[in-house]
Amino acid sequence: MNRKLLRTIALILPLPVIFFSLFTGASELVSSGDVWSLFFSPADKPADIVNTIVLNIRLPRILLVFLSGGVLAVSGSAMQAVFRNPLVDPYILGLSAGAAFGAALAMSVVIIPVQVSAFVFGLSAVGLSYLMALKNRQVSIISLILSGIITNGIFTALLTIVQFISDPFKLQSIVHWIMGNFQNASWQSFNLALLPALAGLSVLFLLRWKLNLLALGDVEARSAGANPVRIKIWVLIAATLASSAVVSVSGIIGLYGLIIPHLVRMLFGVNNKETLILNFMLGGSFLVLIDDISRSFRGFEIPIGVFTMLLCAPLFIWLLKKTNVGWQQ
Amino acid sequence: MAAIDNTLIKISDLSFSYGKGQEILSGTGCSIRENRFTVIMGKNGSGKSTLLRLTAGILPYRKGSIMIRGKELKSLKPEERAKYTGFLAQQHKAVFPFRVSEVVLTGRASYVKFLPGRSDELEAERAMDLLGISDMKDRIYSELSGGEQQLVMIARILAQNPSTLLLDEPISHLDYNNQLHTLKMIKHLVENRVTVVAVLHDPNMAYLFGDEFIYIHNKKAHEVHEKRAWEHPLVKQIFHDQLHTIEYNGKHLFIPQLS
Numbered sequence: 318m319n320r321k322l323l324r325t326i327a328l329i330l331p332l333p334v335i336f337f338s339l340f341t342g343a344s345e346l347v348s349s350g351d352v353w354s355l356f357f358s359p360a361d362k363p364a365d366i367v368n369t370i371v372l373n374i375r376l377p378r379i380l381l382v383f384l385s386g387g388v389l390a391v392s393g394s395a396m397q398a399v400f401r402n403p404l405v406d407p408y409i410l411g412l413s414a415g416a417a418f419g420a421a422l423a424m425s426v427v428i429i430p431v432q433v434s435a436f437v438f439g440l441s442a443v444g445l446s447y448l449m450a451l452k453n454r455q456v457s458i459i460s461l462i463l464s465g466i467i468t469n470g471i472f473t474a475l476l477t478i479v480q481f482i483s484d485p486f487k488l489q490s491i492v493h494w495i496m497g498n499f500q501n502a503s504w505q506s507f508n509l510a511l512l513p514a515l516a517g518l519s520v521l522f523l524l525r526w527k528l529n530l531l532a533l534g535d536v537e538a539r540s541a542g543a544n545p546v547r548i549k550i551w552v553l554i555a556a557t558l559a560s561s562a563v564v565s566v567s568g569i570i571g572l573y574g575l576i577i578p579h580l581v582r583m584l585f586g587v588n589n590k591e592t593l594i595l596n597f598m599l600g601g602s603f604l605v606l607i608d609d610i611s612r613s614f615r616g617f618e619i620p621i622g623v624f625t626m627l628l629c630a631p632l633f634i635w636l637l638k639k640t641n642v643g644w645q646q
Numbered sequence: 647m648a649a650i651d652n653t654l655i656k657i658s659d660l661s662f663s664y665g666k667g668q669e670i671l672s673g674t675g676c677s678i679r680e681n682r683f684t685v686i687m688g689k690n691g692s693g694k695s696t697l698l699r700l701t702a703g704i705l706p707y708r709k710g711s712i713m714i715r716g717k718e719l720k721s722l723k724p725e726e727r728a729k730y731t732g733f734l735a736q737q738h739k740a741v742f743p744f745r746v747s748e749v750v751l752t753g754r755a756s757y758v759k760f761l762p763g764r765s766d767e768l769e770a771e772r773a774m775d776l777l778g779i780s781d782m783k784d785r786i787y788s789e790l791s792g793g794e795q796q797l798v799m800i801a802r803i804l805a806q807n808p809s810t811l812l813l814d815e816p817i818s819h820l821d822y823n824n825q826l827h828t829l830k831m832i833k834h835l836v837e838n839r840v841t842v843v844a845v846l847h848d849p850n851m852a853y854l855f856g857d858e859f860i861y862i863h864n865k866k867a868h869e870v871h872e873k874r875a876w877e878h879p880l881v882k883q884i885f886h887d888q889l890h891t892i893e894y895n896g897k898h899l900f901i902p903q904l905s
Binding site (some may be wrong): 354398399401402523524525526527529530532533534536537538539540542543544586587588590635 | 697702703704724725726727728729732733735738739740741742743744745749751752753754755756758760761762799802803806905
C-alpha cells in the first residue's frame with residue numbers, strides 16, 4: 318500500500334527534521350562538525366558555547382516551532398470539521414487577531430499574564446465570529462468567513478488603539494510579537510506553551526472520530542444520538558486553548574492552520590480518526606523546515622509569520638479557486 | 647396480513663409551533679405500527695416534516711406526548727433516544743469527501759464513547775449489506791449519485807439500529823429509477839422487521855408501497871389503516887379533488903385530472 322508507506326514516513330519525519338535542524342543557525346561559532354561531535358563523540362568534550370547554542374538556543378526553538386506548527390494544523394483541521402468548511406482556520410475566524418489584542422493589552426496596560434489574556438480574547442473572537450454568522454440555528458459558510466473578517470477588523474482596530482497608547486519600548490515588543498517570531502524562544506517559553514497545548518491536543522485527540530460526525534452536519538449528528546453543540550464547544554475550547562497557547566509565545570502565524578490540513582487531506586483522505594496525528598507530525602515538521610530557512614539568514618531574520626503568510630497566501634488562493642464545495646450552505 | 651394492533655409509537659395531544667408563530671400541529675395524535683411501512687402525506691407546509699422531526703427528537707416538544715415502547719420520548723437522553731428513532735433529513739450536503747464506510751460508521755455515535763470498535767464496524771457492514779451497497783464502501787460519498795447517496799444515508803441510520811426509521815421525503819430528489827429502487831429497498835427492510843415511516847408526495851408510489859397511512863390536514867394527523875386508503879375523504883382535500891383513480895391489473899393508479 319502506497320498510502321501506508323507514506324503514512325509511516327509522515328509519522329517518523331519529525332525525528333530527522335528535528336535532528337538535522339540542530340545543524341542550522343546563524344551563529345558562526347558553531348560548525349556542523351561541532352554539532353555532530355556533540356552527539357556522536359562525547360569523548361572529545363565540545364566547547365561550552367557549542368553546548369549552549371545547540372541545546373539551550375536551537376533545541377528549545379526547534380521544539381517550540383514544532384509544537385506550534387503541529388498545534389496550528391491540528392486546531393485548523395478540527396475547526397474545519399466544526400464549521401463544516403475546508404477554508405477556515407484559527408486565523409480566519411479571528412482567533413489570532415483576538416489573541417494579539419489580548420496579548421498587547423496584557424503587555425502594555427493590564428497586569429495579567431500574556432497567555433491568559435491571549436487565550437480569553439482568542440476564544441471571545443472565535444465565539445463572536447460564530448455568533449455573528451448564526452442565523453436560524455444555522456451557520457452558512459460564506460457568512461462565517463465574512464463575520465471572521467469583521468471580527469478580525471474589530472480586534473485589529475482595538476489593537477491599534479493599544480499600540481497607539483503604548484510607550485515606544487512596549488510598542489516594539491508588541492510589534493515583534495505580532496509578526497510571529499521565534500527569535501526569543503527558550504526553554505522557558507517552550508515550557509509555558511507546552512501544558513495548555515498538550516491539554517488542548519489531548520481533548521482533540523480523544524474527540525477525533527467525533528469530528529467526522531460534526532463534519533456531516535448538525536441534524537445528522539443529532540439523529541445519531543449525539544449532541545453536536547456540546548462536542549463543538551469542547552472542540553472549540555480545546556483548539557482555542559492549544560492555539561492561543563502557541564500564539565501567545567510565537568505571535569501570529571497566518572494561514573498555516575488552513576494549508577496543512579489541506580495537504581493532509583490530499584495525501585491521506587478526510588477521516589479525522591486517522592489524520593489528526595498526521596496533521597500534528599506534518600504541521601510540526603514543515604514549520605521547522607520553514608523556520609530553518611528563516612534562521613539561515615545571517616544578520617537579519619525574516620519573521621516566520623511573514624514567511625508563512627507569503628508562502629501560504631498563493632496556496633490559499635489556489636484552493637479557493639479549486640474548492641467549489643458548500644458555498645451555498 | 648391481519649391488522650393486529652402492534653403499536654410501536656403512540657403520539658397524543660401533540661401541539662407545536664416554531665417560536666411564537668402559528669401552531670403547525672394542534673393537539674393531534676396518531677400511532678405507528680411495528681414492522682410496517684407508514685406513509686405520511688399532506689400538502690406542503692402542513693406539518694409532515696415537523697411531525698417527523700418531533701418524533702425523531704430533532705425538535706423538542708412541550709405540549710403532548712410521544713411514547714415509544716411505553717417510554718416518553720423527551721425523557722430519554724439523546725443516546726438512548728437514538729436506539730428508538732433514526733432520522734433522515736430531506737437533503738444532505740457533503741462538504742468533505744468522506745468514504746461511504748466512514749459515513750455509515752458515524753451512525754454508531756450513540757454507542758461510541760470516543761472511538762468506534764470492531765462491533766461498530768460490523769454493524770455498519772451489516773447495514774450496508776442489507777441495502778446492497780457493500781460494494782461501494784470504499785467509494786467517495788460526495789462523488790456518488792443522488793440515489794446512491796440516499797441509500798448510504800439510510801444505511802447510516804440503519805447502523806444506528808433504531809426501532810424506527812423516519813425518512814423525510816426520501817425520494818423527492820431522485821430520478822424515477824432511483825425512486826423505485828429506494829422504495830424497493832425500504833420495502834425489503836420492512837420485510838426484514840424494520841419499522842419505517844416516510845413522507846411521500848407521489849400518490850402512486852405511496853399507495854403502491856405503503857402499508858399504513860397518516861394524512862396531515864388542518865394541523866391534525868389522521869391515521870388510516872384501511873386497505874383502500876385512497877378512498878378516505880381527506881385524500882380529496884389533500885389533492886384538491888384533482889386525483890383521478892383508474893384500475894389496472896387489480897392495482898389502483900392515480901392520474902391528475904386535467905381541465
